[in-house]
Amino acid sequence: MTFHQSPTMYVRDVTLNVENLDRSLQFYKEVLGFEVARRTQKTASLITAGGDVLLILVQSSAMQKFQPRMTGLYHFALLLPSRKDLSVFVRHLLSLGLRFGSGDHLVSEAIYFSDPDGHGIEVYADRNPTSWNWRGEEVEMATLPVDFDSLLSLTTNNDSWEKMPKGTVMGHIHLQVKDMEQNERFYVEGLGYQIVSRLGKEALFLSDNNYHHHVAFNTWAGSYIKDKSDESVGVKAFTVIVPSIKARREIVSQLKKQGFIVEETEGKTFAYDPSNIIVTFEME
Numbered sequence: 121m122t123f124h125q126s127p128t129m130y131v132r133d134v135t136l137n138v139e140n141l142d143r144s145l146q147f148y149k150e151v152l153g154f155e156v157a158r159r160t161q162k163t164a165s166l167i168t169a170g171g172d173v174l175l176i177l178v179q180s181s182a183m184q185k186f187q188p189r190m191t192g193l194y195h196f197a198l199l200l201p202s203r204k205d206l207s208v209f210v211r212h213l214l215s216l217g218l219r220f221g222s223g224d225h226l227v228s229e230a231i232y233f234s235d236p237d238g239h240g241i242e243v244y245a246d247r248n249p250t251s252w253n254w255r256g257e258e259v260e261m262a263t264l265p266v267d268f269d270s271l272l273s274l275t276t277n278n279d280s281w282e283k284m285p286k287g288t289v290m291g292h293i294h295l296q297v298k299d300m301e302q303n304e305r306f307y308v309e310g311l312g313y314q315i316v317s318r319l320g321k322e323a324l325f326l327s328d329n330n331y332h333h334h335v336a337f338n339t340w341a342g343s344y345i346k347d348k349s350d351e352s353v354g355v356k357a358f359t360v361i362v363p364s365i366k367a368r369r370e371i372v373s374q375l376k377k378q379g380f381i382v383e384e385t386e387g388k389t390f391a392y393d394p395s396n397i398i399v400t401f402e403m404e
Contacts, residue, residue, distance in 0.1 A: 123249075124199070124289040126404045127363035128329040129311070131290045133174050134196045135357040135398075138237050139186075141179040147236050148175065151218065152198075152243075153284040170286030174198065184352045186238035189345040191297055191395035192354035194338060195232065195240030198284070199291030203229065206245040207274040212281035224264040227252050227332040229271065237353045244291060252332065259316050259332050261325070293358055295337040295395060298345050300324060302394040303337050310375040310391075311360065311399075312367075348396055357390075357398035368401050 124130045138144040145164055148154045154166035157173060166175040175196075200206050210231060213220055221232040230244035253260040297303045300321060307313050313326035313335060323338035348354050362368045368389060375382050375391050382391045390400040 123329060123331040123334075124291070126361065128331070128334075129313070129360060129362055129367075130328065130331075130334050131293050132359045132361050132402070133176060133290060134293060134355060135176040135178060136193075136237075136239055137183055137351070137353050137356045138177050138179050139183050139353055140236070141177060143236050144177050144179075148177075151213075151216065152241075153281055155283065167284075168286060168288045169283040170288075172289070174284075174288070174290050178356060180351055182351045184349065186353040187346060188238070189341050190348050190352065190354065191345060192295065192348040192352065192397065193239055194294040194296040194336075195242045196293050196355070196358075197230070197242035197244060197291040199289050200243065200245050201285055201287035203245045203271065204274045205285050205288075206231070206243070207271050208279045208281050209243055210268070210271060211275060211277060211279065215277075222266040222268075224266045225261050225332075226264070227259060227261055229266050239354070240294075242291075242294075246291075246332075249330075254330075257314065257316065258318070259325075259330075261317055261332060290358075292334050292336065293355075295335070295355075295397070296341055296345070297337045297339060297395055298341075298343045298347075299394055300337070300339055305378050306375070306380060306391075306393050307335055307337075310378050310380060311371055312374070350396070355397055357400060359400045359402055361404055362401050364403065368403070371401060 122128055148166055157165045157167040162179045164177045165173050167173050223230050228244045228246045230242050232242050234240055307326055313328060316327045317325035325333035325336045327333045372382050380391050390398050393399050
């Protein structure tokens with residue numbers, strides 16, 4: 121599958137503002153099995169067993185606590201290599217006594233929980249794309265109960281979760297917004313993502329190369345929520361991998377036409393989305 125490699129446009133890593141770096145590192149190492157690739161006093165990069173950086177944590181003394189009714193992160197989603205990996209992870213969560221939610225989305229099976237700061241986390245495994253049901257340009261998704269008897273039958277208690285497996289990727293990012301039209305202009309008209317599912321005027325799912333979604337956003341918290349600030353606990357930035365320099369130039373041009381701020385400094389190109397999240401455009 122090429123849903124998370126060039127020439128597909130996908131999310132590679134997410135940067136989170138956290139209130140207490142030590143507390144967050146303990147959680148991400150013990151619960152999710154990440155390793156620390158690089159750490160300073162206020163930042164840390166987290167990698168999988170394969171060495172891929174998927175998360176960057178940043179602590180600031182002026183950090184404002186997480187607020188549920190604020191633009192920014194709804195959840196980031198870690199895509200495991202296989203359904204068996206998801207089975208092992210569920211057994212791990214059960215052994216820790218960590219409470220979690222779940223959903224069978226037809227295209228995938230997912231587990232949901234939050235980190236100590238309130239960041240939403242999804243850990244999921246995709247079903248075979250040949251089983252996804254497309255109706256024209258939209259993919260069928262739902263939220264049904266996960267068949268845990270079937271899922272857990274793939275493993276036993278002897279299968280232990282130690283590290284985030286090699287091959288795990290940042291499957292998608294789901295944002296909480298207050299203006300659907302502005303975000304559609306940024307991510308569809310600007311970046312060029314295709315709409316693959318629309319839930320009325322409340323949620324939009326976007327993808328490239330016929331994935332079920334690389335980016336999503338919703339207004340379920342309402343249209344009058346607060347705007348995130350640079351010092352708010354929550355998502356600070358994420359990286360979108362684009363297939364070529366030409367594609368990046370086209371994105372920059374389209375975003376500027378839509379009236380969004382784009383900056384190109386020190387060899388980096390990034391823009392601010394309608395929720396003031398930094399979206400950086402890089403190539404593999």
